[in-house]
Amino acid sequence: MKYVDEFRQAKLIEQLTAAIASITKNHWQIMEICGGQTHSILKYGLDRLLPDSISLVHGPGCPVCVTPALTLDQSIAIATQQKEVIFCTFGDMLHVPGTYGDLALAKANGADIKMVYSPLDALLLAQNLPEKEIVFLAIGFETTAPATALAVKRAADLQLKNFSIVCAHVLVPPAMIKLLDSPQSQIQGFLAAGHVCTVTGYQAYIPIAQQYQVPIVVTGFEPTDILQGIYHCIKQLEMGEFTVKNCYCRSVKMTGNLPALKMIDEVFTVVDRQWRGIGQISNSGWALREKYRFFDALERFSDLPLSQKDSSTICGEILQGLRKPEQCPHFGIDCQPEHPLGAPMVSSEGACAAYYLYE
Numbered sequence: 137m138k139y140v141d142e143f144r145q146a147k148l149i150e151q152l153t154a155a156i157a158s159i160t161k162n163h164w165q166i167m168e169i170c171g172g173q174t175h176s177i178l179k180y181g182l183d184r185l186l187p188d189s190i191s192l193v194h195g196p197g198c199p200v201c202v203t204p205a206l207t208l209d210q211s212i213a214i215a216t217q218q219k220e221v222i223f224c225t226f227g228d229m230l231h232v233p234g235t236y237g238d239l240a241l242a243k244a245n246g247a248d249i250k251m252v253y254s255p256l257d258a259l260l261l262a263q264n265l266p267e268k269e270i271v272f273l274a275i276g277f278e279t280t281a282p283a284t285a286l287a288v289k290r291a292a293d294l295q296l297k298n299f300s301i302v303c304a305h306v307l308v309p310p311a312m313i314k315l316l317d318s319p320q321s322q323i324q325g326f327l328a329a330g331h332v333c334t335v336t337g338y339q340a341y342i343p344i345a346q347q348y349q350v351p352i353v354v355t356g357f358e359p360t361d362i363l364q365g366i367y368h369c370i371k372q373l374e375m376g377e378f379t380v381k382n383c384y385c386r387s388v389k390m391t392g393n394l395p396a397l398k399m400i401d402e403v404f405t406v407v408d409r410q411w412r413g414i415g416q417i418s419n420s421g422w423a424l425r426e427k428y429r430f431f432d433a434l435e436r437f438s439d440l441p442l443s444q445k446d447s448s449t450i451c452g453e454i455l456q457g458l459r460k461p462e463q464c465p466h467f468g469i470d471c472q473p474e475h476p477l478g479a480p481m482v483s484s485e486g487a488c489a490a491y492y493l494y495e
């Protein structure tokens with residue numbers, strides 16, 4: 137397949153792994169930010185092709201995994217407390233555990249919950265069903281925020297009164313800073329997520345690389361992309377350099393996607409946000425600007441939960457790259473994709489799901 141097979145060629149993979157081995161003199165720990173990259177690494181066995189002295193740890197870049205239980209609790213309350221509500225969500229949020237259950241259970245108990253592929257699907261429902269309240273669970277990193285912003289802006293232009301969102305969008309750079317500030321952190325370099333940087337560009341990563349002395353390599357998702365990212369990360373580490381390098385040039389420009397960024401800025405403002413398993417992170421989320429606050433479901437609906445019970449699992453340590461899934465006592469025993477205890481086992485981008493599928 138054009139634009140895919142080229143990046144999976146065995147010969148290129150052999151050349152890249154040999155090149156990595158030839159420059160690696162010391163032990164290094166690198167974190168790939170994105171769960172999509174984690175899945176590629178596990179799926180293609182790339183970690184097994186690297187020298188033992190390179191340790192890959194898996195980051196928090198799975199939007200499903202970091203959406204807090206409180207957001208699920210509030211979503212379930214909205215979906216179940218109002219008969220006229222149709223609650224719209226991406227499919228992989230259905231099985232993410234809230235404090236007392238998940239959206240799939242609420243649906244089984246009679247709530248009108250629909251799986252959609254885009255916020256624009258939810259917007260269309262709102263246009264076609266004016267007697268219903270359509271609520272969209274807006275999750276995701278910088279990649280999905282432009283589509284949510286577009287849906288809200290269109291809803292405003294159309295003066296739709298029956299459309300709103302639960303806004304749970306999050307941003308990557310503040311989470312990287314939070315991880316690096318942790319005394320437990322042993323991260324020495326990052327593979328940044330190529331699709332996030334396609335939207336945002338990579339200027340925000342430059343001060344992080346400089347301040348924390350970590351190379352950051354913007355990396356794609358195919359095997360040769362990831363090995364190329366690792367090569368450039370190791371090369372900088374061995375040479376004592378700490379810059380941002382773009383290895384995903386076929387998609388990423390330094391300044392990002394300007395129309396998408398303009399749309400985000402029009403609709404959202406940056407706020408502090410709670411991340412599942414990590415805690416509160418300053419300036420790490422997007423909320424609706426005052427002008428669009430009418431579309432905020434958490435303000436439109438009353439009697440929503442305001443706090444959640446603490447989870448006792450080690451999912452948070454997995455999301456911070458402090459432990460690997462197979463170190464969790466629940467892994468593969470009472471936590472499996474069919475019966476997940478934590479979000480990293482649910483999502484198609486979760487690290488635990490990747491280990492369960494491929495290891």
Ligand code: SF4
Pocket residue numbers: 449450451452454461464465466467468471472476477478479480481482488
């Ligand atoms: S195996 Fe399950 S309980 Fe353990 S860290 Fe992963 S998702 Fe959480």
